[in-house]
Amino acid sequence: MFKGNGVVAIITSINTVKEVVKMEIAPNISVDPQIHHGAPVITGTRMPISIVVGSLAGGISNEEISREYAITVEQIEAALSFAAELAPKSSTKAQNNPNGHGDPDETLDAQLDET
Numbered sequence: 001m002f003k004g005n006g007v008v009a010i011i012t013s014i015n016t017v018k019e020v021v022k023m024e025i026a027p028n029i030s031v032d033p034q035i036h037h038g039a040p041v042i043t044g045t046r047m048p049i050s051i052v053v054g055s056l057a058g059g060i061s062n063e064e065i066s067r068e069y070a071i072t073v074e075q076i077e078a079a080l081s082f083a084a085e086l087a088p089k090s091s092t093k094a095q096n097n098p099n100g101h102g103d104p105d106e107t108l109d110a111q112l113d114e115t
Contacts, residue, residue, distance in 0.1 A: 026085070028078035040082065042075045049079035056080060 022032040030043040040049045047069050055065050062073050 026078065026082045028075050029082045042071050042079060045069075045071060045075075047071055049082055052076055052079040053083045 022030065022034075024030045024043055025040065028043050029040050029049060031038050031040055035041055035046055036048050041047055042049065042052070052065060052069070052071070052075075055068075056062075056076070060068075062076050065071070065076055066073055
């Protein structure tokens with residue numbers, strides 16, 4: 001294995017070199033194919049942002065997460081910010097629909113067809 005400038009070259013056979021790129025994709029968020037199969041993690045740790053966001057969604061406070069996983073509140077906020085960027089943006093139609101998705105008229109028509 002050769003390491004240099006954020007790139008890892010892995011020799012997979014005598015004649016083949018596979019390049020694996022590690023990179024910071026957002027402030028405090030990195031991906032590395034050799035850590036959690038390339039899932040986004042807090043930079044400098046092996047902590048997936050999915051765990052941080054899931055913990056927040058489960059009602060755990062920033063302070064508890066910080067203590068439990070030995071990460072800073074700044075890193076927690078970075079994970080949440082990154083996740084928010086990935087979340088699908090809701091459309092005006094979805095916002096107007098009482099059940100939160102699709103065209104309200106189409107949803108009502110589908111419900112009526114089921115009866």
